[in-house]
Amino acid sequence: MKPLDLDEFKRQGYMMIDFLVDYHRNVANYPVLSQVQPGYLRKLLPSSTPSNPEPFGNILRDVKQHIVPRITHCQSPNYFAYFPSSSSIAGLMGEMLSTGFSVVGFNWISSPAATELESIVMDWLGQALKLPESFLFSSNVGGGGVMLGTTCEAILCTLVAARDKKLCHIGKENLKKLVVYGSDQTHCALQKAASVAGIHQENFRVIKTKKSTSFALSPDSLLAAILHDIENGLVPCFFCATVGTTTTAAVDPIGPLCDVAKYYGIWVHVDAAYAGGALICPEFRHFIDGVEGANSFSFNAHKWFLANVTCCCLWVKDSSCLTNSLSTNPQYLRNKASESNQVIDYKDWQIALSRKFQSLKLWFVLRTYGLDNLKNFLRNHVKMAKTFEDLVKKDKRFEIFVPRYFSLVCFRVSPLVITKKSFCNGTNDEEGHYNEFGGKIINDDKKRLVNEVNRKLLDSINGSGKAYMTHGIVEGAFVIRCAIGATLTEEQHVIMAWNIVKEHATSILSKRSKA
Numbered sequence: 001m002k003p004l005d006l007d008e009f010k011r012q013g014y015m016m017i018d019f020l021v022d023y024h025r026n027v028a029n030y031p032v033l034s035q036v037q038p039g040y041l042r043k044l045l046p047s048s049t050p051s052n053p054e055p056f057g058n059i060l061r062d063v064k065q066h067i068v069p070r071i072t073h074c075q076s077p078n079y080f081a082y083f084p085s086s087s088s089i090a091g092l093m094g095e096m097l098s099t100g101f102s103v104v105g106f107n108w109i110s111s112p113a114a115t116e117l118e119s120i121v122m123d124w125l126g127q128a129l130k131l132p133e134s135f136l137f138s139s140n141v142g143g144g145g146v147m148l149g150t151t152c153e154a155i156l157c158t159l160v161a162a163r164d165k166k167l168c169h170i171g172k173e174n175l176k177k178l179v180v181y182g183s184d185q186t187h188c189a190l191q192k193a194a195s196v197a198g199i200h201q202e203n204f205r206v207i208k209t210k211k212s213t214s215f216a217l218s219p220d221s222l223l224a225a226i227l228h229d230i231e232n233g234l235v236p237c238f239f240c241a242t243v244g245t246t247t248t249a250a251v252d253p254i255g256p257l258c259d260v261a262k263y264y265g266i267w268v269h270v271d272a273a274y275a276g277g278a279l280i281c282p283e284f285r286h287f288i289d290g291v292e293g294a295n296s297f298s299f300n301a302h303k304w305f306l307a308n309v310t311c312c313c314l315w316v317k318d319s320s321c322l323t324n325s326l327s328t329n330p331q332y333l334r335n336k337a338s339e340s341n342q343v344i345d346y347k348d349w350q351i352a353l354s355r356k357f358q359s360l361k362l363w364f365v366l367r368t369y370g371l372d373n374l375k376n377f378l379r380n381h382v383k384m385a386k387t388f389e390d391l392v393k394k395d396k397r398f399e400i401f402v403p404r405y406f407s408l409v410c411f412r413v414s415p416l417v418i419t420k421k422s423f424c425n426g427t428n429d430e431e432g433h434y435n436e437f438g439g440k441i442i443n444d445d446k447k448r449l450v451n452e453v454n455r456k457l458l459d460s461i462n463g464s465g466k467a468y469m470t471h472g473i474v475e476g477a478f479v480i481r482c483a484i485g486a487t488l489t490e491e492q493h494v495i496m497a498w499n500i501v502k503e504h505a506t507s508i509l510s511k512r513s514k515a
């Protein structure tokens with residue numbers, strides 16, 4: 001056995017690239033959402049590890065036969081679910097190199113180039129996003145960036161930093177008093193982080209947002225929650241604002257929220273997991289105006305920025321807060337460079353010790369495409385989203401549920417269509433009963449019916465395998481999300497997706513009216 005047989009590497013490497021080329025050539029032909037029953041694979045594969053070596057070709061054949069037809073194809077041009085996880089050749093090459101070097105880079109000395117490249121790439125990207133100087137290493141005031149795996153980690157690390165900073169002032173015995181704030185649109189990552197960080201469950205605030213203000217968190221609501229907690233002897237600690245929420249891509253007003261939070265000594269983290277990359281375009285940058293008032297900012301380069309999964313970029317203004325909480329210093333890792341305090345030891349900026357050489361991936365992406373192309377890539381998706389939105393608007397059976405800022409369109413079959421007598425099976429006779437715009441209150445049964453129709457529609461679209469979208473529920477309404485951003489998506493795919501929606505809607509609505 002020669003696990004690093006270089007002749008084999010060459011042979012298999014070319015086979016693998018051929019395989020991936022084929023995969024991408026054909027990816028549009030597979031059902032986007034895997035149509036498979038749970039447990040399918042166990043029936044197809046041997047029940048234990050082989051004792052003898054198997055040829056590479058056999059393994060690849062099984063991948064082709066059993067894996068490819070049953071993955072959900074995020075790289076399909078017809079993938080509009082969740083948020084994009086856009087991949088690229090540059091990202092793939094960088095990832096391959098990182099895996100090829102397989103360095104552990106936990107501190108500077110363990111792989112100096114890995115640490116230094118990461119800090120440079122984080123500065124490059126921070127500049128491209130026009131983050132405040134104080135978030136960059138180059139300004140030498142304690143700020144800087146780190147590449148983590150996911151936003152969940154970024155939120156947990158910053159929350160722990162905020163917690164310890166606060167406890168340092170008020171005493172460790174007061175952990176029970178710390179309060180964490182988010183809105184009802186904040187990603188569940190915040191709740192998980194609060195729980196892991198030992199924040200008391202009763203001190204996790206979910207502040208309500210409204211459709212009338214596009215699900216953005218109002219600074220007044222945040223202020224009211226803070227004041228209420230202070231009155232009750234609690235200590236506000238951490239607030240997570242979002243730019244591009246997961247359900248509807250809503251944007252919290254960063255500047256005014258930071259002003260409120262800062263006054264009360266609260267750490268503000270800005271989570272721009274999906275939309276963050278778009279902020280390199282000047283026309284979107286205003287969405288984080290006022291971010292100077294935040295303590296940290298993160299976005300997932302693996303969502304809509306061509307860095308293959310996973311890659312979360314986190315910047316903090318005061319890195320000593322992170323390292324105070326997360327550093328460890330066992331004898332076996334001690335070295336002169338770390339003791340000189342002239343180097344970054346990224347192990348102290350994250351939860352894990354070992355880390356991948358992730359910066360290669362982003363370095364390749366930034367250099368291969370350049371900022372101008374990246375901006376065009378993002379703008380092109382936004383333009384396609386507008387095309388889809390316009391098509392929805394033209395069909396009176398549908399409604400756009402919330403204003404669109406980026407490349408996510410939230411829509412549904414309009415409750416107005418579902419008011420029709422015939423549609424309601426004769427049980428609801430009063431015409432206009434469902435009309436929420438007419439000032440009449442919709443009762444829960446009717447809301448449920450509207451939701452049921454939309455859920456059916458989505459299931460039917462996804463069951464076709466021709467497009468894949470997902471849903472969200474906001475203010476009790478089931479909305480269909482069409483998130484554009486797969487690397488291979490072109491306008492024709494978006495138009496085709498709309499035709500599929502229309503077709504399935506026609507079929508569902510006509511069946512119901514006949515019933």
Ligand SMILES: *Cc1c(COP(=O)(O)O)cnc(C)c1O
Binds near residue numbers: 150189273300312
């Ligand atoms: C996707 C998403 C997350 C979670 O990202 P992970 O990297 O999977 O942890 C958090 N926040 C927002 C707004 C997201 O869209």
